[in-house]
Amino acid sequence: MGCVTTTVMDRVLAPGERVEEQLRSTVPPYPSVECHMAVCRSTVAPCGMGEHSITKSEFVDGLRCERLLWLSRYERDLRSPPSMDERRRLRQGNEVEMRARQEFAGGRLIVGVPFDLERARAETHAALAEGVSVLFQPVFEHDGALVVVDVLRRDPEDSKAWQLIEVKASNSLKKPYHLQDAAVQAHVLRACGHRVSSVFVQHLNRDYVHPDRGDLFVLEDVTTAIEDVDVRSSLPRLNRILDEDKAPGVVIGPQCKNPYDCSFKEACWSPYGKRTIFFVPKTIHHTRIKRLREIGVVQLDDIPDEFPLSADERAGVELIMGRERHGDRDAVQALLGKLEYPIHFLDFETIDDALPRLEGTRPYQKVPFQFSCHVLHEDGRLEHFEYLHEETTDPRPPSSAYGTSRTSSWRPMSTTASRARRRSRRCCPSCALS
Numbered sequence: 001m002g003c004v005t006t007t008v009m010d011r012v013l014a015p016g017e018r019v020e021e022q023l024r025s026t027v028p029p030y031p032s033v034e035c036h037m038a039v040c041r042s043t044v045a046p047c048g049m050g051e052h053s054i055t056k057s058e059f060v061d062g063l064r065c066e067r068l069l070w071l072s073r074y075e076r077d078l079r080s081p082p083s084m085d086e087r088r089r090l091r092q093g094n095e096v097e098m099r100a101r102q103e104f105a106g107g108r109l110i111v112g113v114p115f116d117l118e119r120a121r122a123e124t125h126a127a128l129a130e131g132v133s134v135l136f137q138p139v140f141e142h143d144g145a146l147v148v149v150d151v152l153r154r155d156p157e158d159s160k161a162w163q164l165i166e167v168k169a170s171n172s173l174k175k176p177y178h179l180q181d182a183a184v185q186a187h188v189l190r191a192c193g194h195r196v197s198s199v200f201v202q203h204l205n206r207d208y209v210h211p212d213r214g215d216l217f218v219l220e221d222v223t224t225a226i227e228d229v230d231v232r233s234s235l236p237r238l239n240r241i242l243d244e245d246k247a248p249g250v251v252i253g254p255q256c257k258n259p260y261d262c263s264f265k266e267a268c269w270s271p272y273g274k275r276t277i278f279f280v281p282k283t284i285h286h287t288r289i290k291r292l293r294e295i296g297v298v299q300l301d302d303i304p305d306e307f308p309l310s311a312d313e314r315a316g317v318e319l320i321m322g323r324e325r326h327g328d329r330d331a332v333q334a335l336l337g338k339l340e341y342p343i344h345f346l347d348f349e350t351i352d353d354a355l356p357r358l359e360g361t362r363p364y365q366k367v368p369f370q371f372s373c374h375v376l377h378e379d380g381r382l383e384h385f386e387y388l389h390e391e392t393t394d395p396r397p398p399s400s401a402y403g404t405s406r407t408s409s410w411r412p413m414s415t416t417a418s419r420a421r422r423r424s425r426r427c428c429p430s431c432a433l434s
């Protein structure tokens, strides 16, 4: 999580909703300390997170892109509004963090984050002094960084040392981002004089099956792995960027899409137009993208004639530049010629809960809840079958119903199913695929 306030804003607001009213009604207590964060100055009220040093997620953002760091702090209005799916992901992340706390008995939640940092600091200090052995959301600040730790637990084998646990709502460890996140926290704790014996990333277990097959979480020990993150020299560099009056002029690149689309992408990319090396069909290989960027090329017009592109990449460039039309009529006809009537045109939607709630499902397993299937017969007749599950119950029909009702062939499709297996599943009663 970055600025917790702004994350909360993402979580609770729909486009057009009034920020201040929502915050007042949704996230008490209301801010009480002066905030110097540009976004909060201009949109919300003071929250206390603005005058601090760099946060753990600003640190990760800054390593990804210096411009992202600066814009996130000072030009938040340039962000594209989060999509419904992004807002759902944020909500799920919050739910996973809450659920993860249940894994640590007797933990004390530090109150005050994010709006009253003074209180959070005082509560953290008091809990440490009292000898509390598990803390959720304790706050530490040092060396130009402020971190809020998801879970801090006394080492069972060394009561003077701590285990630091970063909770992630993913199914696996995402390098390097999770390591960077954990590394800056360990750095700050150690700089504050605390002994950190081990560092873990706690993420969801992709093999867990609801309700009780396996463990819901995996604890990955990253104590050694985080040593590769150069926190010591990165922190002053990133803080200097935040001291600048304007955003660094970083060139757009792969960092805008990895590990997910940057929320400033529209603002940063629009001046470049569509004729960039990043918009080519049959995507240009990342090694050649890297080389092109090293020689200062972003626009397709600027690619030197002698630059070694593959035939497919060159065709893609020519296509975008409008110099050449590209199509393989024979291949298309051959493909269409293989189809047999009746032909099915299937569309479907799925849900994928981070915390599975349907029996027999795993974290993020995709469960279909809607389909629409048009069936084209050889004589030209077009039939339409559809289903939309409008309740909060399990959208999958009971196995006893398979083969007996209109939605009888409606089965969940796993993302891990092989293509062949997926092809073999039926979508609707008249489906010829079997």
Ligand code: SF4
Pocket (backbone or CB within 6 Å): 064, 065, 066, 067, 068, 069, 071, 250, 251, 252, 253, 255, 256, 257, 262, 263, 264, 265, 266, 268, 269
């Ligand atoms: S869109 Fe790209 S260049 Fe712009 S802030 Fe995001 S990562 Fe940086």
